[in-house]
Amino acid sequence: MNKRTKLPVAAEYEVGYGKPPKSRQFEKGRSGNPNGRPKGARNKPAKRLTKIRDMLLAEAEREVIIQEKEGPVSLPIAQAAMRSLIHKAVKGNVEAQKFILSSIAAAESDNERELLETLQTVADYKDGAYAEIARRKRNGVETCDDILPHPDHIEVDVRTGDVIFMGPVDERDKKDWDDLWARKAGFEEEIEYIRALLAAPETSEDINQFVQDDLKSTNNTLQLIEQAIIMRWNRPVREVVKDRSRWKETKLRIENGVWPERASG
Template sequence: MSGRDKDDRQRSATGDDGSLPSLRGAKLTRPTAYEVGYGKPPGAHRFQKGRSGNPKGPGPKGAKNKSKMPALHEERLQQIVLEEAYRTITVRDGERAVTVPMAQAIIRSMAVNAAKGQHRAQRLFAELLVGTETANRRRHDEFLNAAMQYKVEWERELWRRERLGITDLPPPLPHPDHVVIDIRAGTARITGPATPEEKALYDQVARDKAELERNMARLRRQLKRETDPEEQEDIERHLRIGEEALHRMKQALGE
């Protein structure tokens, strides 16, 4: 290429005076294709100019953490104390970690400190132990006295009904025969149903028990007559199953 041709090409790119072409007054056009990717959402989902991205505005300060005032009949502090007392925490028990309620962890710590010779812990633990045993004894005595009074009064009432021939009144629940008092041990226990629902279940178990006993008696008679060893083994197997079921029924009936 000659030197003249080279100069002509350079002037066509820069202008006649050798300066770079100016963009002033030129109309710029937006590219027709919009690349969508990270930091470049689709056009329909981009923020509009002059419009907030959160038109509802921020919520009130502290709205999520504001606690509701308790009603007049509520005792919120007691509820909080109970929730904290029975909230489970993890403590060390020797070489292992165990999960126990907060109250148990506190009592355990107090007992350990008392065993180590801390006088204040010893006094507090002794007072707590005496108070607990006293409350348990009081509840036991109240239950025993109530059970004895219940048994005596209903036995007297049932005797009155029998003497007068009254048969249209329902029996009491629990029945006084099912209230077992052990005077020597100082205990009272209920061996029968105490509610109508329990009574219905109790009666059903009693009927099933009677039916099972009849079937087992029939199997024992059949076993005495049977001479086939395989049949004898099968009958004995059914008798063992029946004995286990009968034992569970007697336990349910308090026998």
């Protein structure tokens, strides 16, 4: 927040707005209104204005039915009014055109300002976090697990202005992050062991079928964990899924919001 610059004190006292003649000023320690103001007098206008504002906003959000070429459409009143105004502008109404153009310019200006503020906030955080990491390394401290979110895990979508966290943002999130990555590594090791067992010539047919079922179940659980990591922390598929042959399948599942079916048994 910018500090207000203090104005210099005038050398001579001037009479004007907020500066009555000295003979009419209140004496120190003596109230100018000994009877006090009526209870709640200061709050009533603000409450009334707030109530009116809330009523207007509620009315603007109320749904109405308008007739379009495709049939009746339900829209909030504010959106319906804006659509009507745009139709007038398209038909050549100069006042409507001016209003629409100025509204668009104002909206774009607000969006640009918000994006710049977001980018600056993220940049400031990253600079501070990287400086702290560098300071620790100089002092022989390699652990940075408590710096959350990690600066490498923060991105900004410049099209929308959304901040994207690609890793844990707090201690609770970090616990889940560590747990899921550890479980993923454990299931990957188990799959390697099962595949080695299946490749062994001494494995009997009965055991082979049992191991095949176990492999299917383990693979299914691994895919659930992989997808949870990708979707929760916006991680790239190729970083999380080791098996390249499953990249496309995993991407399609995520795009369609579909989870792997749990293995029965």
